[in-house]
Amino acid sequence: MAATARAADRVPNVFLTRLVVALIQAVGLYLLAEAATKPMVWPATVPELFTPLLMVFSLVPLLILLGVGQIARRPLALWVLVAIVIVAGLGYHAEARLPGPVPADGNPHGLSRLIGGHFDLVYLAGGLFIAHILVVDAVLERRWRPAYPRHFDTAWKQGMQAILVAVFVGVFWLILSLGGGLFALLKITFFERLIAHDWFAIPATTLALSCAVHVTDVQPALIRGVRALALTLFSWLLPVLVVIVVGFLGSLPFLSLQPLWHTHFAAGLLLMTAALLIFLINCCYQDGAAERTSVAAKRWAGTVGALVLLPLVALAAWALGLRVGQYGWNVSRVMAAAVTIGLAAYTLGYLIAIIRAPNPLGPAWLRRLEVTNHLTAHLALILLLALLTPVADPARLMVADQMGRLRAGTLPPEKLDLIALRYDGARWGQKAVSDLRAATDSRWSAAQQMTLHTNAATVLSNENRYQTQAILQQPRSPADLIRTLKFYPVGRTLPPGFVDAYLASDHARNGNGCTAADRGPCNAFLITLRPDLPEAIIMQDSDFSGVLYQQDEAGAWQLTGHLDLGSWPGCAAVRDALQKGLITTTPHAWPDIIAGGVRLTIMPPSDHCPGERP
Incomplete structure (x- = not known):
């Protein structure tokens, strides 16, 4: 002093x-x-x-x-x-x-x-x-x-x-x-x-x-x-969080853990909960003075909170291990592993503090967590130093793991995430993708090798991650698109030339609609707008965006409009009618407005599903 x-x-x-x-x-x-x-x-x-x-x-x-x-x-x-x-x-x-080299245009x-x-x-x-x-x-x-x-x-x-x-x-x-x-x-x-x-x-x-x-x-x-004001306020949140966590953990023996794993973010949520528990426990303990820990409810909550850290961190480590076992390491999983190690150190130290305390609810409540806090501060510095150097650089570890899985045959080449390697793998990832442009393996088929080489060249030639993702997710052939389509009415087939025209349109080439592989199955509805016109097609993807294609005088398919879908994708009656071709047409209630050469369309308020209360 x-x-x-x-x-x-x-x-x-x-x-x-x-x-x-x-x-x-x-x-x-x-x-x-x-x-x-x-x-x-x-x-x-x-x-x-x-x-x-x-x-x-x-x-x-x-x-x-x-x-x-x-x-x-x-x-x-x-x-x-x-x-x-x-x-x-x-x-x-x-x-x-x-x-790589630095771009010269920025x-x-x-x-x-x-x-x-x-x-x-x-x-x-x-x-x-x-x-x-x-x-x-x-x-x-x-x-x-x-x-x-x-x-x-x-x-x-x-x-x-x-x-x-x-x-x-x-x-x-x-x-x-x-x-x-x-x-x-x-x-x-x-x-x-x-x-x-x-x-x-x-x-x-x-x-x-x-x-x-x-x-x-x-x-x-x-x-x-x-x-003092902030710590006092936060300390009263500890009993609330402890009750929630105990209720969550108490329900696990009666439920399956599968819903937890299927969320794909269980590890992160569990780690955040454990970190918040540690923060609130320290808000209660503060500097360990008796007047800071005089409230029995807080001491009870702190003791129980320190105990439930063990199942929380264990579940998080389990969830992380499952994801790593399925998909290998990536940058976020390496970071999550480092956080898990740090929280595990806190958990172990707080358990020892409870075990070694003469009375976990007495005046010397959790006194030994002071040693844990001091040691874990040094552990945090060691972990950060490792992550920020080549020793445990997450990008290097990710690339080494993914390429090792590819060479071992546990990861097929079509499942390799080239985008993550290129944009998250730093220089190690770029080198790996560059090597994959000419990589060969006797276990790969000719089609697998060609796809890998083509995709690697595409990833290296684009600086924009999301543009590259859109390009790679486009179907490579009409047959790929047809496999994702459900065509209605049932029994009809796609008209000749439509798929080629759809893939060649600007709408599809920009990665919209049914060309993105992550959109899931798409619906194509064959409809009649007017008796004197050829049949038209509505293309509707799983994101519920719809476009209308019609044939011109030469018989070529052209994108002629976008549909105002409103709430109809969620209406079973609308979907059934479209699938069966049971539709009627009606003229627009309002004329379009032309202002400055731009057509403005007046849209009525969104309709609700039949029988649904507005």
């Missing part, structure tokens, strides 16, 4: 230091932003240098802003140097892992690319937050494991600071945007153009952030008051 007090006595110097750091950060980020604008100049032309610099200037100054009022200059400088080395190294890997370097490259910047920021708390407390108490009340105070104080600072900066920019809008009402656009410039926006943001950190740091009573 003495070190903190001495730092607080130097408030003017601390504030000046924070302002200087904010200005240095602003200059660095501005120069990087300018270098990355077209035409790019050094260091943006060297991605392996640009990305580490960007990450260092984005994250490390925040450590200085927080630490300058907490610990002395020498240990802070040492910690900052270590953080620079770590962040720069991880930034180099974040860039080196990305695939700016690929920046926060959007880092965040889009899965998780590097966001998760690194979280890891630095945890590490900063551990370093600050260790320095202040001069030991590896400081007193738990110190850990609690530092962690929750800085957590509340981070929330308040983020809100302050957000409101700050909301005010500036409102100011620009107000002046724009008077045709004065200077202010609106001013705040859009990088040379204004970046320094304004860093200075606002610095001021917010300083204000929240020199008024600890404000932070403690907000923290």
Whole structure:
């Protein structure tokens, strides 16, 4: 506490230091932003240098802003140097892992690319937050494991600071945007153009952030008051969640687990529930003081909550194992495995705390969870470091697993997710897909090899993930489309030339309608609009979008309209009538309106199914 007090006595110097750091950060980020604008100049032309610099200037100054009022200059400088080395190294890997050459028609370097490259910047920021708390407390108490009340105070104080600072900066920019809008009402656009410039926006943001950190740091009573209120409110949610979880677990012996597995998101939901339980247990326990845990209902809920962590995490691990056994590893499953390991450590530690406690409901309630919280903080840093380096990079692990399954013959080539490899597998995935363009295997048929080579070439030639997905999901032949169609009235067949015309239409080539393989079965209804016209066809896919095709004078099929389906896909009477061809036509109630050469159609209100109450 003495070190903190001495730092607080130097408030003017601390504030000046924070302002200087904010200005240095602003200059660095501005120069990087300018270098990355077209035409790019050094260091943006060297991605392996640009990305580490960007990450260092984005994250490390925040450590200085927080630490300058907490610990002395020498240990802070040492910690900052270590953080620079770590962040720069991880930034180099974040860039080196990305695939292929950089597109020349855009700016690929920046926060959007880092965040889009899965998780590097966001998760690194979280890891630095945890590490900063551990370093600050260790320095202040001069030991590896400081007193738990110190850990609690530092962690929750800085957590509340981070929330308040983020809100302050957000409101700050909301005010500036409102100011620009107000002046724009008077045709004065200077202010609106001013705040859009990088040379204004970046320094304004860093200075606002610095001021917010300083204000929240020199008024600890404000932070403690907000923290106490938040923890008290959250702690009363623990009994509610425990009752829900106990009810859920209690119903499992009487029900099958199959509905749980069929959701395909059971593991994620169970892990989120376990994490929320741990959070609320700590909201109840706080720093372990007797007055914090005087309510018996909270102690009961905390003890039961710690016990039910075991089945929750076990079920999550089981669900994850089933998915991995079926489909192998992907990026999200590797991340889920890391979260499961961390939560399993909490679960084990909390169980030991209950077992070793003289009285789990007494004054020393769950005292040993303090050790668990400290150790799992270090475990979280180890897991993050592994995930953010080649050691356990989720993209590398996914590619290695999927290619291993392909080589072992447990994964047929047509089931290989080339899109995930190309767009989620970083440079390892791109190389794997590139190798698959000419890959051969005696166990594959000629058709399988040709399809694999064609799909791999298609995936590599497109930068847009969703466009590639639409292309790969299109049927490759009329026979493929016919297999997905149900044609009505029963007994009739598709007219000659219709399937070829449908596949050649812009509607189908853009991946709409029945051309997308994930749409499921499609319906084709042969109808008569007028006695003097040839029969028309309504194509309706499983997403309930409908289009009308008619023959022109030459007999060629053309897309002539889109159907306003309203609520009819859910009406059994409508489906039965269309399937049997029992339809009538009626003229439109209102004429169309032509405005500026554009036809506007007046649509009546949506009808309800027969017998359904509006």
